[in-house]
Amino acid sequence: MELQARNLIGAASVQGEGEAFTAFDTGRGEERTPQYRSATSELLEQACAGAHQAARVFADSDRALRARLLETIAANLGNMEDAIVVHATSETGLPEARIRGELARTISQLRLFSGVLTDGAYLDIRVDDALPDRAPPRPDLRVINRPLGPVAVFGASNFPLAFSVAGGDTASALAAGCPVVVKAHPAHPATSELAGRAIQQAVAECGLPGGVFSLLFEAGIEIGQALVADERIRAVGFTGSRKGGLALMQIAQSRTEPIPVYAEMSAINPVVLMPGALAERGADIGQAFAAAQTNGAGQFCTNPGLVVALEGEGVTRFIEGVAQAYAAMEPAPMLTRGIHAAYCEGLSRMADHAGVRIAAQAPEGAQFTSRPTLLQTNAETFLGDDALSHELFGAASLLVMCRNEAELHRVLHSLEGQLTGAVHVADSDLDAARAVARILEETTGRVIFNGFGTGVEVADAIIHGGPFPATSDGRTTSVGSLAIARFLRPICYQGVPQSLLPADLQDAALARLPHRRNGKMLLPE
């Protein structure tokens, strides 16, 4: 498939006229071709106008048609697999197996939301029938979730497919019935283009208005910021840095009409190692930890950046396990030169810290590769320096040694909101783990026993979210079927004639949809 290096504005492909940029292959150490040109404000205007024009038709489209749209995108992506693998591995430095796996995940995410649409429970339909003889009479009341309107989605650097152009934010927004304007991440424009064309083509194949989807390229940040400020945009999905997320939140709050921003930002995802678990299988946990930490060169939002344990012999075995795993690893290139530079700098700063030392480290690799490292400090040092709890994006984690449980609890209490919190236990640890689990429950979106946060299952029973600053809105998730809720709002219809109700709220539709009627939950046969 030949790359066109054009912005996708609804059904059209348009050459940008802004700043030019290219991706960089960190694995080969070379600039890629073709050159992409940033969208100008004129293209942004066209994308937003198209989304706005398409919003009503798309909101009123059949769920079955939107399910077909998602299935068609999934199929189109599947057909492009080889091209996607070529470009995505080169643009991200990630290995082929990971890209194939991530593409499969992206496709299954789209299909999950197709299933959500068929099921219909996400509509949360409620009907309270009219009571004309009551004093005062009760009118017919119906509530249904409706789409918010056009959504801006920002592609993430670290998941060129699953959290990017055709990723979870786009899939859930399209499922909700919201047109999407994506601002591609400049680190992987070719992968973005391919995914964007898969969507653009699917929109056409399903006979939907082109404005349902647009894709803008940009080297910088101005067009992305203007997108969030545009009054036609009604919600924002973002996965990226804390600085970027906070900036978008600020823009969204400063609008004449503020809009929700679902920003997934920074997290260090504490892992607590309980003494019984360490005594039983310290080295194994160390091996498993190293595998989780170095997955995707450590460039996961759920990467275990903090390990907390009580002093003792078990910890030594854990460190040995980590070191052993590191020794057998191939150095992996990082996503971009910028991310690699920030990683190296952060790692040096940590290692140079007076109270921190290196407990285990992988051998040095070629340029732009990550060097998996486990640093070590004690609770007192950790609690005395906020900087030690900041995210260091990449394969670097800090092991904090605690003298007793109280100190361990203080370390956990000192943390900001997190995506995940994990605890490794043996049966003998269960009593002591209760208090740890409670702290993690209050500060994270997902509490994990005997596992790590990396590898977020795409499912009904998943939350990929968490209290600020892990995300901007801890009441939501960006992975799993519940993610659709971010782009909906409930509307009440009081005494509205059948023919003017949304199709799913009409009497004829209710028998086929789960709904609550006069206080009772009813499921279709």
Added chain:
Amino acid sequence: MELQARNLIGAASVQGEGEAFTAFDTGRGEERTPQYRSATSELLEQACAGAHQAARVFADSDRALRARLLETIAANLGNMEDAIVVHATSETGLPEARIRGELARTISQLRLFSGVLTDGAYLDIRVDDALPDRAPPRPDLRVINRPLGPVAVFGASNFPLAFSVAGGDTASALAAGCPVVVKAHPAHPATSELAGRAIQQAVAECGLPGGVFSLLFEAGIEIGQALVADERIRAVGFTGSRKGGLALMQIAQSRTEPIPVYAEMSAINPVVLMPGALAERGADIGQAFAAAQTNGAGQFCTNPGLVVALEGEGVTRFIEGVAQAYAAMEPAPMLTRGIHAAYCEGLSRMADHAGVRIAAQAPEGAQFTSRPTLLQTNAETFLGDDALSHELFGAASLLVMCRNEAELHRVLHSLEGQLTGAVHVADSDLDAARAVARILEETTGRVIFNGFGTGVEVADAIIHGGPFPATSDGRTTSVGSLAIARFLRPICYQGVPQSLLPADLQDAALARLPHRRNGKMLLPE
């Protein structure tokens, strides 16, 4: 019941040491006794500390116990009915029947949430069972809604019971398992005290920690603002002015950790009169409109402040109906001197507007009473002056005459987000009403046919909310069973041992709760 005029700090009653204030009886034109003293920052600190300490126990309390708490509050309020009527009528100028009705509503709201707790669907439980043989294996995944933590609630001036100390925000937050710190509205301290004591007593009767509920009095705004800024507070419920709501949003966003603010602010709730309906029953609609507009002296958030109609004979009959209804009305005292003064000033400003005239007006009444008024202008004037679309709190509405449907649509499109939008139709209007209904759907929380927004049903199928600035968060409602969702967030438990799961997520509990398991919705027998 003797008034104590004290702040309720958990189980204790404490004399404030801040600014003194009294309520004013607008019906009798006199200051009331006793004097209340504002809480100081020391009492605020105690209230927040108590709420924080109680949060964990309350979050883990049985749903049945919280249901009992709500039922006990309801019963305690019922036992105080006569005392509440004496004080609330005097503090608000509202008639006895309205106060008795509002108390019944408040009690039924508490009982609604007791039913929500018994039902358990609000937990939105999701279970995806472990798949140990899959590659990679899937761990046991469970999601449940958990309480956000302590909630700050601000009493509204216009509903001294249903949107105040023991109102919908408090009922839904307590149901969710969140401790509540209420900042009473200074216009009705005695009513607030009684409701607060009903809750304080119920908390004790149910053996819950006192910190589950506190009530702070304040003449000014500093303590309320500090309450929203307090890091232990996790969400805010507010009903009041746009200025007040925006200020709280700003404080909440500026915190180290921003929190959600559910502020219900201003709305003018457009009412569209279609030609067929006016021809068929113009005078009747006028009478019904006047009744809705003057309900509670027009001091409803859902008050119909804007009427939009096509020019024609039917409108004349509508105005005649309004005038006829006005002529038969008793002037009603307004809530406070301040509200009355702002109403008079706003009414004068509107009446003095070059393009506006008075179409119908009730006779002048005694001091502090409202003077129901229907003003009239044309679409061109309305569209040319933003000030004409601002809320004027009280019984005053603006009728906007349009020359054609396109102009009528322009008027509707020009409006900000609203709580409700109503359209009055005859069968002959249905085609033309479709476009109107669509505009209202996009800009309001509740679309009403042949009715008015006043009288918000407490039900499953109700939304009392709407796009900004009607509320700060159009994805939620402050009335009805869905209101509980504002104070919850979903948490995922991955591979967590049964004994460490929240009770409702354990296998033993699932059979008695609606939940989604492996993609299938299951209801208890």
